[in-house]
Amino acid sequence: MAVATAPPHAPEGGSDLDGASAATSDEGAAPRTTGRVVIVSASIGAGHDGAAAELARQLRAAGLVVDRHDFVDILPGAWGRLLRGGYHAQLTVAPRTWGWLMGAAGGRSASAGVSTVLDRIARARMMEAIGPDPTVVLSTYPLASQLIGRLRQERRLAAPAVTFLTDMSVHPLWVAPGVDAHLALHRVPARQARSLGARRVVVGGAAVGPAFRPRRDAAERVTARMAFGLPQDAPLALVVAGSWGVGSVDRSARDIADTGRAVPVVVCGRNERLRARLSRDPRIIALGWVDDMPTLMRACDLVVQNAGGLTSLESLTSGVPVVTYRCLPGHGETNAAALEEAGWADWVRHRDDLPAALSRAVTGPTTPDFTRLRASRTILAFAAAAPLASAWGESPTRSAA
Known part of the structure; x- marks a missing residue:
């Protein structure tokens, strides 16, 4: 793997990477790199796939090969269709039950149980989707992060695992013990993720396509x-x-x-x-x-x-x-x-x-464009940090972060 990145700069307001520097701004050309990033999203709503598509665009522009997978397809048999259909049905027919379910799934024991079930039913299919020798494995969906984190924790996955938090609030299912880094949209979700035990939380900004911009006149x-x-x-x-x-x-x-x-x-x-x-x-x-x-x-x-x-x-x-x-x-x-x-x-x-x-x-005044940071640069910085590519459980140095 050959990765050459510019040193990241903290966004306005300071740092959010465990005291070290955070993501760069969206200004300037992305650093050129080589390697392969695997992105696992989920076709459940549009937000997870939308973030994955923009991150893939940025990473490909930086010279990386990007493989994208739908977690719905990775789940075996009818599991994926049931997951998507159940979510749709709850929000459409009985939305209040979705809030109850999220509350019930908020404990550590519930997260551990979810990752155990996913490991049993989808471990082999996830490893097949990831393929050999990825540079980074990136998830934009919490259940995918649970399975990827478990594979990383058990050292079945050698590459760094990164979760991109697509929500402004962080449910405990978003935080998987084995994930090396979590990219947050803002300091508010970053603080929530840290309180839930997330490792190496970075404010990486929103993954929003370049077509979204203020009108010129x-x-x-x-x-x-x-x-x-x-x-x-x-x-x-x-x-x-x-x-x-x-x-x-x-x-x-x-x-x-x-x-x-x-x-x-x-x-x-x-x-x-x-x-x-x-x-x-x-x-x-x-x-x-x-x-x-x-x-x-x-x-x-x-x-x-x-x-x-x-x-x-x-x-x-x-x-x-x-x-x-x-x-x-x-x-x-x-x-x-x-x-x-x-x-x-x-x-x-x-x-x-x-x-x-x-x-x-x-x-009121025009809303400032304060959401666009170069999230892909943060992913590249983690890929370049040697301690993160080593066995899970070692603490990276401040300079590597």
């Missing part, structure tokens, strides 16, 4: 609205609820319309029933699946979301303010709290507070 806003047939003279609130369009989206859209402060533009994703219901209200603009989200975001004045996932980060990177409203139970609520603590999004807990929150978002 007012003319670009006009053009973006024309592309989607949106009104030119009204504040627009882009309402998002993931690729499945789950949660209290109907009520959120109608509440926004009732305030008179903004016109709700709802992205229903693949939920055609939701789109049909909303289309009956003339105050609401209901869209189906959208291929060009960067342009749609530049057409709107704020984003109203309920899960705190990738779309929130894409919005912030696009310079569009974010408001959390009627959030999903479980990870939606914990992400909302973390986004608010970080100062990245208002969490509107009561309907009466919604008009003021929308007005603040529409008339």
